[in-house]
Amino acid sequence: MLGYLIRRILAAIPVMGVVALFVFLLLRLTPGDPAAILAGDNATPEQLDRIRTSLGLNEPLYTQFFTWIGKLLHGDFGVSLISNVPVITMIGNRIEPTVAIALATIIFTVIVAVPLGVIAAWKHGTWIDRLVMALSVIGFSVPVFVIGYVLIQIFAIDLRWLPVQGYRKIASGFGPFLERIILPTLTLSFIYIALIARMTRAAMLDVLDEDYIRTARAKGIAEHGVLLRHALRNAAVPVITVIGTGFALLISGVVVTETVFNLPGIGRLTVDAVLARDYPVIQAMILLTSGIYVGVNLLIDLSYSLLDPRIRY
């Protein structure tokens, strides 16, 4: 197990290296000059040149790359081309709302979607099953921003239960913080619940056909025991896999959600950086997300061995 862990972590290094190189080249080779954006439309060639030199943009590409990598390894993600603030500080300032709604979404989703999927599978073919599946189709097909605006209209404007937009740090009080992440979380959860409920149902249907479920029933165990102790634990591996890979959905959904609810998160930070060609910020963000993917995948793989004793590394 420990050997496996070390191997997986070692294997992550080249993955991250390739991601870094790819990201670096992709951004440098796309048209558009950050110096020109910084200097504005009326800048003289001399001014542009001065800006390029000060940012290192005149250096050969490989020099820029290795300089950047070297700094990364020392924890230096560079300074924003636009605001001159260190990238790490910018991310630090913006990360709390994003992490808050991402975590809240995952927890809320699992709490709602897994029972829905289990019940749908148990009541396979009945109206309950069809209702859950119909809701799941709706969850998939309605865009995140539409859900967001509908929720705002109902809960913030009509019922006035919750604030329309904005964010309060958790340090300034849990109540105000909670009030402001409820709607973003609900918004973001929709598609995720649809996905995981569907996956849980499919996995449960497979497992409920297994011989050991018949054995469990033959032992005289009550139905909830059969479903939870015997079926769900065996269905967990594919469900956990989807919860993990669903991170991709989550991250793209975060950008829209932050925009709709005017949250100062890193999703919007990334979009702003892309529009302004703020290379250091874009690179740091892509590296951060890739790092999270790699980490989440590792956690998922490790969780398999906890869930299924047949899987040993």
Add this chain to the structure above:
Amino acid sequence: MTTPLTAASAAPVVLDINDLVISIGRRADAHRIIDGVSLQVRHGETLCVVGESGSGKSVTSLTTMGLLPKKVLAPTRGTITLAGEDLLNAGDRRLRQLRATTMAMIFQEPMTALNPVVPVGRQIDEVLRTHTSLDARARRERILAMMEQVRLPDVARIFKSYPHQLSGGQRQRIMIAMALVLEPKLLIADEPTTALDVTTQKQILSLIRDLQRDHGTAVLFITHDMGVVAEIADRVVVMRKGKVVETGALDAILRAPTMDYTRNLLASVPSLIPRTARPASSEPVVLETNSLGKIYRTRSMFGEAREVAAAKDVTLTLRKGRTLGIVGESGSGKSTVARCIVRLIDPTSGEVRLAGQDISTLSRPALRPHRKRIQIVFQDPYRSLNPRVTVGETIAEGPVNYGVPHATAIKRAGELLELVDLPADAISRYPHQFSGGQRQRIAIARALALDPDVLVADEAVSALDVSVQAQVLDLLDEIQTRLGIALLFITHDLRVAAQICDEVVVMQHGRVVEQGAAGEILTNPQQAYTRQLLEAAPGRHWDFANFRPVHGFAQDATFSPGN
């Protein structure tokens, strides 16, 4: 001999199924899966329900347990009474209370019948937690005692083990312990030994016998295997297509079956006594292996390299027109050898000579011309044919690959279908439109399409009912006579080997234990392992086809467990 028939017939009836009808759906004209079945099992008695696939034997037992999928299959008539209690009108809650306490069940596949993610001790514990109010310590003691009763070794360790860490036999013992821990009045055993090797089967059968004697359990034992019936039954119910064909005491059924179906069923059971040997052959050798070996190596970055010898030093010779059997239990390496010979996997040492030419190290392109000389038929005809390709195309594909014009190949496919006794219109149909036996005929026709010198049959009749099995064996025999093909026959079933093989190779743990003429090996084995295999063959004392005990066995052996 602990429950003589006379005593059993006076014992109270534990399970009474009377005129049971089960239909698909509740409509009056619905198709009947079970059609008027009646049977009784008494205290301390073993009733064997025997029948081929589709006879309704499993549906009957699942109905008793209340485990049928309710919406699809519903009892529409009749009664099931367990120790005086009406089961068909009992509520779900009451049925749950009765399960494990009054009636318990063990299943065919010990590999899949246990939850893979829960330690086996806890799976037994669940029965006690559900049905008793014992504290944790008392439960554990009772479980360990039960595990000892089913003769599991090192019970404290096995208690904590997961199913995948146990052998098939050990898992079935766990199932039995789980079923009997609350001393139910009725034990339903649904093909409990079918998936096990013969030596393990023998142990499990005698275990069930002994536990029944100690606890007086009524046993409803479902099987398709007449050999097992002869070992364990007090009385027998023969079922066919949802109806009871015949009921009687074991001896009466085996000696004097009154119904044609029962007679045919018994006559289909291949005899363990080898068929009359054919004269020695001087035909050319078409296949030989020389010290053939297959070693699997697994290597990991940090772990030690592991080597498993799946086959080691296998040397055999097969002449034109002859049949060579490789027999052995699971894990003996018999299928590995077959696959190496056909080069589906690559041997790691030794030679495979096809008509004198070593093919064991040929590259894939160099091997191509030799492929048509040797063809294989697999065990499971439900999975070995592509469901989306017509039978004709399946058969023609091989020759077409070797340059035969499509029209010629299809015409030849038609002839081959005729050879394997399938109707001519089969050519444009799809595999799902055929029964298991018919599919295996298609698989044989496909293998023959390339005019091979050698046909390898890897457990080719193991998935078939005995009557169908007998037909397919006859077909193979006939094809061999007509085409002079050599057969390499892989089987775990000594009865089948006795009926079709000229020579036999006995394998264990990847090595050849004994080889020679079938008549010699199967009647006068020299090696302890071969003897053990033969002794474990269920019903070996009974000559089913001739309705009499095998000469030389004591007559009362009929009722004694194979101990």
